[in-house]
Amino acid sequence: MITFENVGMRYGMGAEILQDVSFSLEKGSFHFLVGPSGAGKTTLLKLLYLAHRPSRGLVNFFGKDLATVDRTELPRLRRRIGIVFQDFRLFDHLTTFENVALPLRIKGATKNQVADHVEELLSWVGLEDRMHAKPATLSGGEKQRVAIARAVINKPDLLVADEPTGNVDPEMSERLMHLFVELNKIGTTTVVATHDNTLVEAIGAPILSLDKGQLKLPNNDKAGH
Amino acid sequence: MWGRTLQFLPNAKDREGLLPWVIGVMLFLCTLAVASAFAINSGVARWSSGLTSNITVQIIVADEAARTQQTEAALRLLEATPGIVSAEILASSEVMALVSPWLGDLPLDAGLPVPNLIDITLEPEANINIQALGERLRATAAGAVIDDHQAWLSQILDLATMIQVIMTAVVFMVILSTIAIVIFGCRAGLATHADSIEIMHLMGAEDRVICHAFDLKYLKHGLKGGILGVVLAGITLWLTSSIATDLGEGLVSSVLPSNNGNVWLLLLPLAAAGLTTITARLTVHRALQDMM
Structure with a gap:
């Protein structure tokens, strides 16, 4: 579904952050992305959620070579990707409901469709009673669940999460990871970047390990579930 | 949030809060310049029609x-x-x-x-x-000599034309300044909301969704500033023409704006809103093209 071949990435004229990264993600797979700080995890995630194009190498998303994809085609590809940011990146002036509804509204869903989906999803993440609360009044765990709900409201083909448990307590980490596993079970390809080895071991999914911009595949040679 | 436009930008007062005031001042100047040009035009028309329908013959x-x-x-x-x-x-x-x-x-x-x-x-x-x-x-x-007042009239017409050219230049400069101010304001807005714009892009929003949000914001700025400027200019013109009426139908009153025929002033806020919206649209669209 997604293939990276000899991908290199540098910002401007700086040193290469990623070097010769090659892997593929099969549909419905679950991967952890691990590595020390500065290894290039965030850069790789940015490539995965189409925030940047690589400096070199081949990237194939859903059967399309990214090098040949026009800028105007990117929104449609991006709607197939859900993103959970470490710092949530919720809109502070919007309510929980409005934040989660954004991807559907971008897609052009009607008000009724949005209401049905958002209420159902907020109930799934346990936030049905916080629907009209603004992010400033939510706890870290609640914000992260809002971010997850926003990421999955469009039923994405690929879910990318950057340290989703970084700002929550261990109990909440476990609950959040449970949500990701549930999503993966219904066919969403999932990549979770984390420093939390306990979670990695508990889930037991394949690992993409980055070190100094280079990818190691310790669990198996070719990433895939 | 639930309007026809997906308004993801906060309504809170930010650095753009002064923009309607600046647009208002620009429109005030613009209105006065246009009103002066119109008034001089009608004054000259009145003089010339009066003078061209009368000639004098001197027997010297x-x-x-x-x-x-x-x-x-x-x-x-x-x-x-x-x-x-x-x-x-x-x-x-x-x-x-x-x-x-x-x-x-x-x-x-x-x-x-x-x-x-x-x-x-x-x-x-x-x-x-x-x-x-x-x-x-x-x-x-x-010994008959005809005086058709052409020498005097042509000097007056030259003066009126020059004043109209100056007023037109003032209007153009004010419009250009307004466009520049909106561009600067828009760029500041883009920088302020860069994070929100990036998230919207990453969620799959097309450029037009983001442009619409800015359109709406700048449409409001333009309307507010336009109404402010026209109201101030309207009061100024009303006061001036009241004084002119007191002066009677003399040379001075004929070049001052009249209270009648100033309906065009009502269109200026719409013009200001249109100008700011189009400028914002082009500025935002161009900036978005540089993003992935």
């Missing part, structure tokens, strides 16, 4: 008997000329009144060789060849 002959004879001959010719509504010889007292500012109050029998004057009123649409009429008059009365 030193000998009084010959002057009287030539005056009567010229009057007969003028009365027989098509396109002339009336031709009247000015009484000596009226002629002396005309020269009194320079010569003082002189008695009628002072013995000065003052020319006889014939005041002629033309038909409004009369197309009389003044030069040909002058030649015919001189053939009848050798």
Whole structure:
């Protein structure tokens, strides 16, 4: 579904952050992305959620070579990707409901469709009673669940999460990871970047390990579930 | 949030809060310049129509008997000329009144060789060849000279044209300044909301969704500023024209804006809103093109 071949990435004229990264993600797979700080995890995630194009190498998303994809085609590809940011990146002036509804509204869903989906999803993440609360009044765990709900409201083909448990307590980490596993079970390809080895071991999914911009595949040679 | 436009930008007052005021000041200046240009245009039209429908014939002959004879001959010719509504010889007292500012109050029998004057009123649409009429008059009365006020009128028209050109330049400069201010404001807005725009892009929002959000914001700024500027300019014009009305129908009042016919002012806030919205749209669209 997604293939990276000899991908290199540098910002401007700086040193290469990623070097010769090659892997593929099969549909419905679950991967952890691990590595020390500065290894290039965030850069790789940015490539995965189409925030940047690589400096070199081949990237194939859903059967399309990214090098040949026009800028105007990117929104449609991006709607197939859900993103959970470490710092949530919720809109502070919007309510929980409005934040989660954004991807559907971008897609052009009607008000009724949005209401049905958002209420159902907020109930799934346990936030049905916080629907009209603004992010400033939510706890870290609640914000992260809002971010997850926003990421999955469009039923994405690929879910990318950057340290989703970084700002929550261990109990909440476990609950959040449970949500990701549930999503993966219904066919969403999932990549979770984390420093939390306990979670990695508990889930037991394949690992993409980055070190100094280079990818190691310790669990198996070719990433895939 | 639930309007036709996906408004993801916060409504909180930010650095753009001053923008409607700046647009208001620009529109105030613009309105005054346009009103002045219109008023001068109508004033000049009124002067020229008044002056072109009247001409004067002077009979400049030193000998009084010959002057009287030539005056009567010229009057007969003028009365027989098509396109002339009336031709009247000015009484000596009226002629002396005309020269009194320079010569003082002189008695009628002072013995000065003052020319006889014939005041002629033309038909409004009369197309009389003044030069040909002058030649015919001189053939009848050798001392006849036509004054059609063209020299004075052309100087006034030149002055009015120059003022209108200056006012037009002022309007253009104000429009360009407004565009520049909106561009700067828009860029500041893009920088302020860069994070929100990036998230919207990453969620799959097309450029037009983001542009619409800015359109709506700048439409409001333009309308607010436009209404503010036009209200201030309207008050200024009303005060000025009230003073002009007190002055009566003189030279000064004819170039001041009138209270009537200023309905076009109501269109200016819409024009300001259109200008700011289009400028914002182009600025945001261009900036988004540089993003992935």
